[in-house]
Amino acid sequence: MDLIISLTVNGLATGMLIFLLAAGLTLIFGLMSVLNFAHGGLFIWGAYTGVWSFQMTGSFIVGIIVAIITGLLLGLVTERLIIRPVYGNHIQQILITLGFMLVLQEFIKVVFGPDQKAVFPPEILQGSFLVGDIVLIKYRLFIIAVGLLIFIVSSFILKRTRVGLIVRAGVMNKEMVQSLGINIKLVFMLVFMVGAGLAALSGIMHAVYSGVIYAEMGLEFSILAFIVVVIGGMGSFSGSLFAAILVGLAQAFMAYYVPALSLAVNMLLMTVVLIFRPQGLFGKE
Amino acid sequence: MSSSLLKLDQVEAYIQKFHILQGVSFEVEKGGVTVLLGRNGAGKTTTLRTIMGLNQVGKGTITFNGENIGDLQTHQIANKGIGYVPEDQGVFGDLTVGENMRVAMKKEDEETTRRMEWVLELFPDLKKFWKKPGGALSGGQKQMLAIARAYVNENELLLIDEPSKGLAPIIVDKVTESIEQMKENTTILLVEQNFMMASKIGNQFFIIDDGKTVHKGQMEELKQDKVLMKKYLGIA
Numbered sequence: 096m097d098l099i100i101s102l103t104v105n106g107l108a109t110g111m112l113i114f115l116l117a118a119g120l121t122l123i124f125g126l127m128s129v130l131n132f133a134h135g136g137l138f139i140w141g142a143y144t145g146v147w148s149f150q151m152t153g154s155f156i157v158g159i160i161v162a163i164i165t166g167l168l169l170g171l172v173t174e175r176l177i178i179r180p181v182y183g184n185h186i187q188q189i190l191i192t193l194g195f196m197l198v199l200q201e202f203i204k205v206v207f208g209p210d211q212k213a214v215f216p217p218e219i220l221q222g223s224f225l226v227g228d229i230v231l232i233k234y235r236l237f238i239i240a241v242g243l244l245i246f247i248v249s250s251f252i253l254k255r256t257r258v259g260l261i262v263r264a265g266v267m268n269k270e271m272v273q274s275l276g277i278n279i280k281l282v283f284m285l286v287f288m289v290g291a292g293l294a295a296l297s298g299i300m301h302a303v304y305s306g307v308i309y310a311e312m313g314l315e316f317s318i319l320a321f322i323v324v325v326i327g328g329m330g331s332f333s334g335s336l337f338a339a340i341l342v343g344l345a346q347a348f349m350a351y352y353v354p355a356l357s358l359a360v361n362m363l364l365m366t367v368v369l370i371f372r373p374q375g376l377f378g379k380e
Numbered sequence: 381m382s383s384s385l386l387k388l389d390q391v392e393a394y395i396q397k398f399h400i401l402q403g404v405s406f407e408v409e410k411g412g413v414t415v416l417l418g419r420n421g422a423g424k425t426t427t428l429r430t431i432m433g434l435n436q437v438g439k440g441t442i443t444f445n446g447e448n449i450g451d452l453q454t455h456q457i458a459n460k461g462i463g464y465v466p467e468d469q470g471v472f473g474d475l476t477v478g479e480n481m482r483v484a485m486k487k488e489d490e491e492t493t494r495r496m497e498w499v500l501e502l503f504p505d506l507k508k509f510w511k512k513p514g515g516a517l518s519g520g521q522k523q524m525l526a527i528a529r530a531y532v533n534e535n536e537l538l539l540i541d542e543p544s545k546g547l548a549p550i551i552v553d554k555v556t557e558s559i560e561q562m563k564e565n566t567t568i569l570l571v572e573q574n575f576m577m578a579s580k581i582g583n584q585f586f587i588i589d590d591g592k593t594v595h596k597g598q599m600e601e602l603k604q605d606k607v608l609m610k611k612y613l614g615i616a
Contacts, residue, residue, distance in 0.1 A: 260483045264472045271470035274432055275484050275529070276458035 097229045102347045108235035110343025111242025112304060115297035116320040117327070117335040118249065119290025125266040125330020127283050129178055130185055132192040134294050135317030136199025137173070139310060141166045141295020142302040143207050146214050149299070155217035162299040163292045169199075170291025174284050196314060203310040211309040214302045238300055245293065246336050253332060262286060266330050322361045326368045328378020338376060385410045385537055385567050386431070391440035391450075392591075393430045400426045402591035403440070408537070413559065413568045415582035415599065417575075417613055423591040424571040425467055428539045431569075432464050433457045444537070459486075463530030467541040467571075469522045473515025477506050477525055480514050484529040491534060499528040502558050520551035527558060537567045544574040556581055575615055579603055587613070 120134050141162040149158025177195050181187040215221070216234045224231045253259035265272045265282055273279050301316065302308045323342055327334025342361050350357040368376060386408040393401040401423050408414045416424045429435045431442055433454040442450040449457050458464065472480050485492055500507045503524040509517060514525060523543055530538050543559070544552045556577050559568060563581065572578040578585070578599075585602055587595040595608060602608060609615040 257482055260475060260479050264475060264480075264483045267472045267474060268470055270434055270454070271466065271472070272483070273454035274434070274458055274464040274466070274470070276455050276486055276533075277483075278453075278455045280453075 097227075098351075100229050101231075102351055103344065104231060104235050104239070106344035106347030107340060108238040108304065108343070109346060110340035111238050112297055112301050113316075113319050113323050113342060114242055114336050114339035115245060115293050115300065116316060117323040117339055118245070118332060119293040120317075120320050121324045121327065121330055121332060121335045122262070122286050123290045124324065126262060126286050127178075127182070128185075129182070129287075130188045130192065131173075131178070131290075132189060132317070133173055133177065133195040133199060134192075134290075134320065135313035135315075136196045137166050137169050137291045137294040137313075138298040138301075138316060139203055139308075139313030140169055140199060141298030142308050142312070143203055143298075145295070145299030146212065146302050146308060147207065149214075149217075155220070155303075158299055159296065162295045166292040166295025166298075167288045169295070170288035171284065173291065174287040178287065196317075200310045200313060209310070211307050213307055215306070216303050220303075234304060238304060241296075241300065245296075249332065319361060322365045324375075325365055326375055328375025330379075331375065331377035334375055334377025383410055384408070385445060386569065387441075387443045388427070388431070389441045389443075391427070391430060391442060392438040393426060393435045394438055395426065395435060399438075400435075400591055401430060401438075404588060404591065404593050405440075406586040406593050406596060408567060408569050409584070410536075410567055411563075412583035413563050413570055413581050415578045415585045416569065416571045416588055417578065417585055417602075418588040419614060420573070422588045424588055425541055426591075427588065428464070428466075428541050428569070428571055431457070431539060432462065461534070461536040463533060463535035463538045463566075465523075465526045465530045465538065465540040465543065467545065469526040471514040471517070471522045471525055473513060475514055476511050477514060477517070478510045480525055480529060481506075481532060484532055486533050492532060495532050495534070499531050502561060503528055520547050520554070523547060523551070523555055524558070527555070527562075531562055531566070535566060537569060538562065539569050539571075541571045542573060543570070544572060544577050552577060575609070575613060 116134065116138055120131065123129050123131050144165040145158040145162030148161035149155050173195065177191055178188070181191055220234045220237050222233055224233065253263060261272060261277055261282055265279055269279050319342065323335055323338045326341065327338030342364065345360045345364060346357060349360045384407045389405050391401055391404045392399070404423065404427050416427060418424050426435060430437060433452055437450040441448055444460055444462065447460070449460060472483065475483065481496065485496070505521050506525055506528055509521065514522065517525065527540065527543065540559070543555050547555065552574065559570070560581050562568065570578065570582065579602070582599040585597060585599050586593050
């Protein structure tokens with residue numbers, strides 16, 4: 096039982112990290128119909144700038160704030176310069192965002208150097224709690240709490256505020272939203288920036304979780320996020336949370352019980368979902 | 381009727397490579413209902429979409445209250461005071477009736493609240509199904525929601541595209557009655573295939589054929605002109 100609980104906490108923590116990255120991706124796709132392969136680049140920039148400022152100031156909170164601001168600003172630049180000219184053309188989107196992803200990745204090496212960097216959690220989040228015989232690692236619990244907080248706040252905004260209603264309405268019918276006097280391009284830009292901010296937050300959280308950062312981890316991790324978006328249903332925020340937890344748990348349990356299959360399990364999950372429910376678990380036909 | 385609110389002058393528009401509007405010209409006077417008539421595919425819906433900026437103006441000018449709006453974006457046109465009820469109603473299916481209304485409301489002032497109360501009295505079904513998703517409403521209820529959403533703001537002009545399409549006769553009567561009441565406060569430009577409905581509420585008409593305006597006049601005159609009705613509307 097102790098093992099099951101430990102694996103579950105591991106899986107939930109991984110799931111929440113993937114959710115933070117996938118949440119922005121699914122909103123961007125749902126609202127803007129944009130396939131953003133540069134999302135991993137925003138993630139890695141969040142990781143590096145966040146870790147750098149964390150190490151410079153000694154404050155993890157400052158690190159998180161810097162990561163989010165970096166994500167928001169990069170999101171603004173990416174939407175205005177890279178995405179805006181290719182709205183409505185998926186092939187061009189894939190090519191240009193994938194190219195920009197590589198630019199962001201290589202530029203990390205120019206600014207921060209090509210070597211891997213070690214990262215340690217802040218003192219307050221180091222160590223673990225002992226509940227009975229179960230060891231609960233503090234930082235993993237922190238990730239779960241942050242992920243849940245982001246989900247609750249985002250869900251509240253999407254469901255209870257007019258801005259959120261506009262975003263949801265925009266996912267359904269952009270033309271009608273514009274016809275009601277709402278500047279959908281501005282909404283697009285803000286959603287893109289928020290999505291990028293979430294990716295950057297995921298970056299710094301993941302950096303501390305894995306204990307090491309390197310430029311290529313953005314691309315590796317964003318593939319997981321894409322799998323989650325497909326499983327959850329493109330455009331579905333709740334679907335992303337559910338799928339991220341599913342993927343996180345599957346990975347944690349498989350890594351323990353069938354290590355050989357741990358890397359394949361996500362692809363397997365996605366394949367099964369695509370066969371039986373091509374629109375994703377929470378997606379609409 | 382006093383002065384021109386909306387004016388289209390030799391407007392041309394394309395949808396992809398197809399030259400749909402080839403010279404549409406008409407004026408909508410303040411007050412009352414102006415009806416755009418014509419056979420299927422004549423360009424009536426495209427005309428409304430072009431006014432709203434959803435299709436680009438190729439040539440010609442569109443002025444609203446004397447200001448050229450042909451180059452503006454859709455949201456800017458809507459904010460000039462034009463409400464739009466599209467042919468497919470444009471109801472946000474996953475949002476409740478209340479949420480659909482909330483997205484539409486540009487302000488939350490006294491006047492908007494008053495208009496909201498008025499429109500909910502006009503369409504009591506909307507009040508009844510306030511928490512029901514828009515996608516779960518019947519066709520008639522969706523139409524009522526779409527009209528209510530356009531009316532809730534203080535728009536000077538409402539563009540309504542085929543409000544009777546696909547509705548049962550009893551619902552058509554209800555929609556007709558509601559438009560009749562709205563025209564007391566707002567100018568309406570209506571596209572309608574149902575001549576019975578159009579002739580009942582319309583004051584003036586324009587006929588569009590093959591993307592051009594070919595005839596105009598008062599609705600009362602059209603009712604008497606059997607030749608014109610047969611030629612352009614296919615009504616014997």
